[in-house]
Amino acid sequence: MRVLAVLVAVALSACSTSIPFALAPETTVHVRVLGNASHECVIEPSSDAHRKLQHWLAENQAGWSQLYYTPPSGGILLSTPEIHLHLFGDTAYATVPTGILTKQVSESEYAFVVC
Numbered sequence: 001m002r003v004l005a006v007l008v009a010v011a012l013s014a015c016s017t018s019i020p021f022a023l024a025p026e027t028t029v030h031v032r033v034l035g036n037a038s039h040e041c042v043i044e045p046s047s048d049a050h051r052k053l054q055h056w057l058a059e060n061q062a063g064w065s066q067l068y069y070t071p072p073s074g075g076i077l078l079s080t081p082e083i084h085l086h087l088f089g090d091t092a093y094a095t096v097p098t099g100i101l102t103k104q105v106s107e108s109e110y111a112f113v114v115c
Contacts, residue, residue, distance in 0.1 A: 017064050019094055019101065021057035021083060029053060031115055032077040041115035043078075052112045057083070060092070064101035067093060071100060076113060087113070 023029070029043040029050065043049045075088030084095035092105045 016062070017066075017101065018062045019064055019096060021061050023050075023054045023057050023080065023083065025050075025054075027080050027082075029083075030077075030079045031113055032079075033115055034074045034077065039115055043113065049112050053078070056109060060103065060105065064094060064103045066098075067100040067102045071102075076110070078113060 026045050028045060030040065031043060032038070032040045043053060071086055071091075071093045072088045075086055078085040078087070086093040086095075087105070087107075087110050090104055090107060092103045092110075094101045094103075
């Protein structure tokens with residue numbers, strides 16, 4: 001049984017991938033907060049939140065895994081023409097051409113994106 005657990009852990013770690021996130025300095029980011037009081041706002045290119053998001057994306061390019069279930073319906077959606085992120089609790093979901101990838105993150109890391 002231990003051998004199976006080790007093999008599963010190795011297989012899952014081998015599936016880790018990177019996403020080449022790049023947020024251009026002039027790109028406006030659309031933010032949609034989902035839940036009981038759903039609302040939308042934008043992160044303007046000249047804002048502190050935009051610079052923090054650029055940094056967060058650069059720091060979180062590695063360690064993504066393929067998602068094999070439907071992501072939750074709440075949380076925060078961030079979108080640009082090139083980036084589609086869904087942040088919910090301690091998990092980030094990125095929609096890429098091959099499907100949806102997921103990564104564990106801390107809510108405090110992305111607290112600046114809330115409208």
